[in-house]
Amino acid sequence: DGMVFTTNTRWSEVSSVEEVxxxxxxxxxxxxxxSTSMNERSSRSHLVLSVRVELAHRASGARSCGRLNLVDLAGSERVARSNASGERLKEAQHINKSLAALADVFAALLAKNAHVPYRNSKLTYLLQDSLGGDSKTLMIVNVSPSEADAAESVSSLMFASRVARVELGRASKRGGGAADTATAVELARTSRTLKEQAEELGVVKERLLKSExxxxxQREELDAALARA
Known part of the structure; x- marks a missing residue:
């Protein structure tokens, strides 16, 4: 179905929010x-939760599927401030490299380039079906309230500003065919029903107005008769 999957991972079927x-x-x-000099509990990796939803149309049996990626990105890091070394330094380099690749993808999408460099990192390659085509993407950028982190906060806000200008294609439902036709028929039937109900309500309203x-x-005639008496 065109979706990207990672190796050495296991998909688990769930039936409730609690299981998720x-x-x-x-x-x-x-x-x-x-722990680093900037964060006592610094995330040294990204976290991606992929939710795959499959639907089957009751009438036609046609199937469609979609995928929701919930991503918690590790923060960009200035090594001069975090004092990372050894394994922490390697992790910081990988994090910054993948975030730079993500920025390159957004830059290409913003410029509407024919080639988008999804394959420049594992992160963007995994998320490519959420960063283009018929997908919808929402990004929340966290910044620090500390004055000492002003440079990082400004950089994050500038990145968010660029991302906000990216326009992706309108999302469309996968599957099509009989499922779309059946849905259109149901919507048309519902529309007709609502119109008929509206017309009936209009008739009832008009009758009530006439009765009022x-x-x-009659009250005015009665009042006039009482006044003459």
Whole structure:
């Protein structure tokens, strides 16, 4: 179906929100974290939760599927401030490289280039079906309230400003064919039903107005008769 998957991973079928949270907590527990001069519990890797949803049309049996990627990116890091060394330094380099590749992808999408460098990192390659085509993407950028982190905050906000100008294609439902036709028929039927109900309500409303006008006229006649008496 054109989706990208990683090797050495296991897909788990879930049937409730609680099961999704349990899987997320399990993944988070395996996430690499370490202390640096900037963050006592610094994330040393990205976290990606992929939710694959499959639907089957009751009438036609046609199937369609979609995928939701929830991503918690590790923050960009200035090694001069974090004082990372050894393994922490290698992790910081990999994090910054993948974030730079993500920025390159957004730059290419913003410029509407024919070639988008999704394959420049594992992160962008994994997320390519969420960063182009008929996908919809929402990014939330966190910044620090500390004055000492002003440079990083400004850099993050500038990145967010560029990303906000990226326009992706309008999302369309996968599957098509009989499922789309059946859905269109159902929508048309619902539309007709709503119109008929609206017309019926209009008729009832008009009858009520006539009844109110007749009752008012009768009250006025009665008041006039009482006044003459």
């Amino acid at each position: 949270w349990a899987l997320l907590e399990h993944a988070a527990s395996a996430r690499s974290r370490a 006008r007749a009752a008012k006229a």
